[in-house]
Every structure is written in structure tokens, then in C-alpha cells.
Amino acid sequence: MKRILALLMPVIVLAVLVAGGFFLMQMLKPQPEKAEEQARGLSVFAEAAELTDLELTVSAQGEVQPQRQIIVAPQISGRISFVSPDFIDGGFIREGQVLVRLEAEDYRLAIVRAQSGVASAEQRLAREEAEAELAIQDLEELGITNTSPLARREPQLAEARASLDSAKAQLADAQLALNRTAVTAPFSGRVRERNADLGQFVSPGQALGTIFATDVVEVSLPLSDEEMGRVGLPLAFAETKSTQGPDVIFKANVAGQPRQWNGRIVRTSAAISPQTRLITAIAELRDPYGTGSDNGVPMAPGLFVNAEVEGEQVQNVVRVPRSALRGVDEIYIGDGPAGKLEIREVELVFSDETGAYVSSGIEPGELAIVSPIQAAFDGMNIQVVERMPDGELISRTPRKIDAEPESADGAALASGDVEGASQ
Structure with missing residues (x-):
């Protein structure tokens, strides 16, 4: 038994020493720093707002009609x-x-008959004038001064003159009818x-x-009151030499090819349509088959065209994507470095497929969020990914560690965010 204990004692001592050393090393080992990653916000796409000048336009449609x-x-x-x-x-x-000529023989014969009537009326007038002169001479020779008009043959003379005028009128009427056999x-x-x-x-x-x-064709363009104000047209506008109407670009497909013509609004209707509550602006194109054509293609009557009416110019407005507009006058702004969302009210000037144009509420260069967000609120955590004009995606919100990210790690996380956004 003593011999067995003598053999196991060194092994037991060695095991105790190893265990004690391992335990001591674990106790003396410095504790690693814990890196707590902040909660990652919702990834959203954003585009930078830009300063620009806006030329307001109004789109309308109408049918080409000849002026005459x-x-x-x-x-x-x-x-x-x-x-x-x-x-x-x-x-x-x-x-x-x-264009058309009618048979004229009957009307030539009517002229001959009318000429005969004129000749008869002239002969009768001449006879009445001679008889009236003889009657006056006879009365003077007899010394009769207080005579009646009938004795002086004045009514007979007036009748003869009226008959001549009537015969001449019949001749003129026959001549006019003959001229009207030609429809020009x-x-x-x-x-x-x-x-x-x-x-x-x-x-x-x-x-x-x-x-x-x-020489001229016209297009009636129905416009709302707001559109009339956008192009600067009053209710009862009529173009003059000093005040010209806004230019209009007409577009249509003719024979499978897109065509366009340049015209101008020349007047507006004097009243508002009671059915549509719209105002009609009359646009005009001169010489549609000549100088006003598009490489020889006329803007023919009956053609249905789209019209773009040039309006007023607005200087120094901020353009954001149309999808960035929330409701009527709200835009979500993404603070890239802070990773926060901000809701702002803006003053909208105009909106179309090219973007929303605002005069206040956002500055050029700020990131307007275009991604749909449900239950958004001020200060919401987000990951902002900017979409560049060429389609490139760049993360503007690096992932933070202990609120003080290292530049290398931050760049790597940003790169990872972009890859995730691209997917």
C-alpha cells in the first residue's frame, strides 16, 4: 500500500499544480472589452435635393379644327x-x-328679257317727259298759273321713272343670277x-x-382655373401686338412617327363651361400645310393632339423626387451621419413626373427619402442609402460601435450596407 501511494503521490501533486496554475491564469487574465452594437435602423433610399429653375407647363388635349x-x-x-x-x-x-358651274342658258334668256323691259321703260319715260313739257307750255300759253300736278303730268312722269328703275333692277337681278351659275x-x-x-x-x-x-387651324384646350394661373392667362384674354399669348407645343403620332408643331394661344373663352367648370383656351397654328408643318407633315384638321402650354418661370426652387412627397406638403429628410429621420412641411410649387418643386422647407443637398415608411416619426433610427443620378448606391449612415466607430470598421460596415441595399 505504501508502495502504491509512493507511486501515485507525484502524479497527484503534478495534477494539483497544473490545475492550480490554470485556475490562477484564468483569475489573472484581463477581461475583454465588450463591444455592444447599436440597434440597426430601417434601411431607406434617399436622393439629394437640388436647386434649379422651374419653367411651369400645362398639359392638355384637343382636336384640330380649321378656323374657317x-x-x-x-x-x-x-x-x-x-x-x-x-x-x-x-x-x-x-x-x-x-368649283361648280350650272347651266346658264335660262339665265341668259332672262337677261335678254330684262334688257327688253329696260328699253320699253326708257321709251315710256322719254314720251312722258315730252308730254309733260308740252302740257306745261300749253298752260303757260293759256295763262293758267294755279294748276294741279296732274295737269302738269308729274304723277305720270314719276311713274315712268319708277318703271325704268324697276326694269333696271330686273336686269341687274338677271345678271346677278347669271353670275351665280359659277360657284367659286x-x-x-x-x-x-x-x-x-x-x-x-x-x-x-x-x-x-x-x-x-x-391658313390657320385651331385647337380648343380646356384648362382649370389653377392651370390658367400657371400659364398667366386671364379669363377673357385676347392676343394683341403688345401682349402675345404663351407658346404651345403640339404633339401627335402621324403614320407611326412622333410629330410636333409650334403654335400659340391667341384667346380664351369669355365664360366658364357650366358642365365641366373649365375654361377653353384657343391655340392657333398658322400655315399648317406650309411653314407650320413638321418636315412637310401638316397638323391636319381632325387630328387629336397633346398640347404643352409654356407657363411662367420660377427661379431658385428645390427639386426632389416626386416619390419623396408625402401627402400634400410633407417630406421625410434623412440625416445620414446621425441615422435619424426628420419630418418637414414644405411649400409645394409644382409637381409632375419629373419631380416635386418646393420653395421652402428643404435645402439643396439634403437627402429626401423616397422609400415607403410606415408609422414614421421624428427621430426614427434609419440607415440612409443615397441613390446617385447614375444609379450608384452609397451608404450615408455607418454602423456605430460604442458611439465612436473606427474609420476602417465604419467604412467596412458602410460597404456592407450598400451591398445589402443593392440586393
Whole structure:
């Protein structure tokens, strides 16, 4: 037994020494510093606000209409004996050009009869004048001074003169009817449609076709009161040499190609539409088939066009993405270094697909949050990732450790945030 104890004693002592040394080393080992990572906020995308000048525009739609369009109709009856080859659907016509001519024989005969009536009336007037002179001489020779107009043949003379005037009027009427056998174009333009042809008998006022002038076309643009103010138009506007209306750009697809034409608003309606409560602005394009065309493509009547009306210019406004606008007048601002969200009220000037333009409430360079956020509040923890114009994503909120991050670790965490945002 003593021999066994003598053999185990060194092993037991060695084990006790090793255990005691290990325990002592653990007791004397310095405690590691604990690095507590702050709670990470919601990652959001943001874009920088920029200072710019805003040119207000108003978009509207309307149908192109000719300024002058008439129905061609004869003033007399007759059979059509001639139709101009230009008087066809889509034909070009000139001012004063004969479009349709009616048979004129009956009207020439009427002129002959009227000329005969004039000759008879002239002969009767001459006879009455001679008889009136003889009657006055006879009365003077007899010494009769107190005579009646009938004795001096004055009523007979007046009747003869009236008969001559009537005969001349009938001659002028016959001549006018003969002239009206030729139906002419009152202006240069194009034929929209033709409803008559050679040999057809027509009556006064019967429609022979429709023509329109090609010097000016118009587009009626319905605008709201707010849009009228945006382009600087009063209710009863009429363009003058000193006061011109705003420019308008018309756009439409013609034959599968986008086309545009440049016109101008020349007047507005005098009253507000009771049905739509809108005001009609009349935009005008001159010479749509010539100098006003787009490389020879006219803005033809009947074409439905989109119109952009140029409005007033606003200097020094701040533009943010349209998605950054919350409700009517709120924007979420992301403080990148602090990782905090701020809710601000702004004064909105204008908003369209290009962005929201505000005059106050945000400064150029500040980050406007574009990500959707539910239950947002001031001071909310966020991770701001700025989206650059070229699409690059840059984290603006480094992850903090003990509120004093090292630059290397912070840069690495920022890089990790960007990768996560990109995913």
C-alpha cells in the first residue's frame, strides 16, 4: 500500500499544480472589452435635393379644327354642267377658283328679257317727259298759273321713272343670277368632302361639299382655373401686338412617327363651361400645310393632339423626387451621419413626373427619402442609402460601435450596407 501511494503521490501533486496554475491564469487574465452594437435602423433610399429653375407647363388635349370651314351651296337652282377637277375629297383649291358651274342658258334668256323691259321703260319715260313739257307750255300759253300736278303730268312722269328703275333692277337681278351659275371658292384651302357631281340638278342652299381654309387651324384646350394661373392667362384674354399669348407645343403620332408643331394661344373663352367648370383656351397654328408643318407633315384638321402650354418661370426652387412627397406638403429628410429621420412641411410649387418643386422647407443637398415608411416619426433610427443620378448606391449612415466607430470598421460596415441595399 505504501508502495502504491509512493507511486501515485507525484502524479497527484503534478495534477494539483497544473490545475492550480490554470485556475490562477484564468483569475489573472484581463477581461475583454465588450463591444455592444447599436440597434440597426430601417434601411431607406434617399436622393439629394437640388436647386434649379422651374419653367411651369400645362398639359392638355384637343382636336384640330380649321378656323374657317363652310358648306359649298348654290344660291340658284339648275343642272350642274361643270365640276372642277380640284373639287374632290382632299383636293387643294385657290381663292376665286370655280368649283361648280350650272347651266346658264335660262339665265341668259332672262337677261335678254330684262334688257327688253329696260328699253320699253326708257321709251315710256322719254314720251312722258315730252308730254309733260308740252302740257306745261300749253298752260303757260293759256295763262293758267294755279294748276294741279296732274295737269302738269308729274304723277305720270314719276311713274315712268319708277318703271325704268324697276326694269333696271330686273336686269341687274338677271345678271346677278347669271353670275351665280359659277360657284367659286371664297378662300384658298382644301376640300373635305364633295356631295354633288356632273349632271345633277341642285336647288338653292343644297350642300355641294365642304371646304376649309388652310391658313390657320385651331385647337380648343380646356384648362382649370389653377392651370390658367400657371400659364398667366386671364379669363377673357385676347392676343394683341403688345401682349402675345404663351407658346404651345403640339404633339401627335402621324403614320407611326412622333410629330410636333409650334403654335400659340391667341384667346380664351369669355365664360366658364357650366358642365365641366373649365375654361377653353384657343391655340392657333398658322400655315399648317406650309411653314407650320413638321418636315412637310401638316397638323391636319381632325387630328387629336397633346398640347404643352409654356407657363411662367420660377427661379431658385428645390427639386426632389416626386416619390419623396408625402401627402400634400410633407417630406421625410434623412440625416445620414446621425441615422435619424426628420419630418418637414414644405411649400409645394409644382409637381409632375419629373419631380416635386418646393420653395421652402428643404435645402439643396439634403437627402429626401423616397422609400415607403410606415408609422414614421421624428427621430426614427434609419440607415440612409443615397441613390446617385447614375444609379450608384452609397451608404450615408455607418454602423456605430460604442458611439465612436473606427474609420476602417465604419467604412467596412458602410460597404456592407450598400451591398445589402443593392440586393
